[in-house]
Amino acid sequence: MCPVHVKFSAAAAMFASLSLGASLAANAGGFVAPVVDSGVVSPVIETAPVADWAGGYAGLTLGYAFGGDDRVGFHETATGDYLGDVGKLELSGVNAGVRVGYRWQRDRWVFGPELGFEGGNIDDTMSFENTLGGTTEVTSKIKNVLALRMKTGYVVQPDLLVYGVAGVARAKVEYNVAGTDGSGGSMSEDSDFSKTGYILGVGVEKKVTDRMSVTGEYEYASFGKSTRNYVADGGVSTQATPDYHNLKLGLNFKF
Template identity: 60%
Template sequence: MRATRLIASFATLALGAAAANAGGYTPPVVDTGVVAPITEVAPVGNWQGGYAGLTLGYAFGGDDDVGVSGVTPDSLEMSGANGGVRLGYRWQKDRWVFGPELGYEGGNIKDSFSTDGYDAESKVKNVLALRMKTGYEVAPNTLVYGIAGVARGKIDYSVTGNGADINDTYTKTGYIVGLGAERMINDKWSVTGEYEYANFGKEKLSDGTNTTNATPKFHNIKLGVNFKF
C-alpha cells in the first residue's frame, strides 16, 4: 500500500512539471550590459628611414632695394626656375614624423635693371641648406609638415654707373622657413609640394669708394619626388 502511494506521488509531481513546461524550455535571461561599438583605427604610414629626392621650383617675389652711397635708383625683384637634390632621414612616433634634410639647389634666380645711369644685377647661383622638417600624418599616407633651416647662398652682385663699379661674388648665411605636404605613392616613392621663404640678410659691398647693401630674399614654390631607402 505504501509503495502504491509513493508511485502515485511521483506521478503527480511528474505531471505537474510537464504541465509547467508545456510551452517548451525557457532559458534564464542574463544581463550582459551595454556592448561598446567597435571603432576602426586608421592605419599609420611607415615614414621612418632615409630618403633621397629631386625638386623643381620657381622663385618669385624677391626684393632688394639697391642703394649706392645714399642714392636708391631702383629695386631688384629676383625670380626664376631652380632645381635641386636632397638627402634626409626621418624618425616617427605614432603620427608625428621629424628629421633633418640636406639640400642643394641651383638655377636662374635673378633680376637686373638699368635706370638713372645705373646698371644693377643680382643672381643667386646656388643654395646649400640644412632643414629640419616636422610633420603630422593627417590622413593615411599623407603628411603635412613645417620647415625651418639654415642656408648658405652664393650670390653674384653688381652695380655700375655714375662712378660706381661694384662687382662681387659672395657667400652669405641666411635662413629658410616654409610649409609642405607629402603623399606616398607606394612603399618606396612619394611626391611633395612645398612653399619656402629664403632670406640671406644684408651684405655690404664696395668698390673702395662707393658702397651698397645687398639684401637678397625670395619666395619659392617647389614640387618634388622622394625615394625611401
C-alpha cells in the first residue's frame, strides 16, 4: 500500500471517531426527560354564590310584648316629699306593625335603615289602697311607636341572614290615675305624653322566594323617665318609665 493511501485512511478513521464523539456529547448534553401523563386532573372548587339581599322592601309584623318594669311612686307636688313606692306596672300585650326599608350589600355584609310603625295593647294596670280610705288605680298604655332602626347583618347561608338592630323610637303613651275615697267620691285624671327612647335587638331573616322572606326578632324598647302631675290629694306627681321586651314575627316583600 502506498504511503498516501495509508495517510488518507488514517485521517478518515480519525474524522469518524471525532464525529461519533461529538454526536454522543451533543446527545448527552441535550437529554430531555420524557413527560409522563399521570391522568390526574386537579379538582375545580366552586364557591357558593351569595344571595342578593340589596334593595328596597316593605313588610308586616306581629309581636308580643312582655316584661315591662315601670315602678310607680308618688311625691307631694308642693313639698317634694316622697310618699312611697306603691307598685309596678308590667307592660305587656299583642302589637302589630308595618315597615319599609332599604338595604345595601358588600359581599356577605348587609346593612340599611328601616322605618316602622307599631300599635296595639301594650299596657298594664295596678291598684293600691290610698290614704283616703279608697282605692287608686294607675294605668299605662303604649298606644303606638314610630321607630327608625338601623339593621346590620351577615349572610350565613345564601338564603339566611342574621342581624343586629339599633334605633331611635317615639312612643305615644296614655297614662291615667283614677281613684275613690271612703265617702264614695271618685276622680280620674289623664296625663298622656309622647317620649323619645331607643330600641336594641337581634333578628334572623330567611328567604322563601327571591322576593319574599320571613323574619323573627327580639327587641328591647325603653323610653326613659317622664314626670306626670296630678291635682289629686292636694297635688302629687309620679315618674312614668315605660319599657318592654318584644318578640316579633314578620313577612317582607322585596321591591
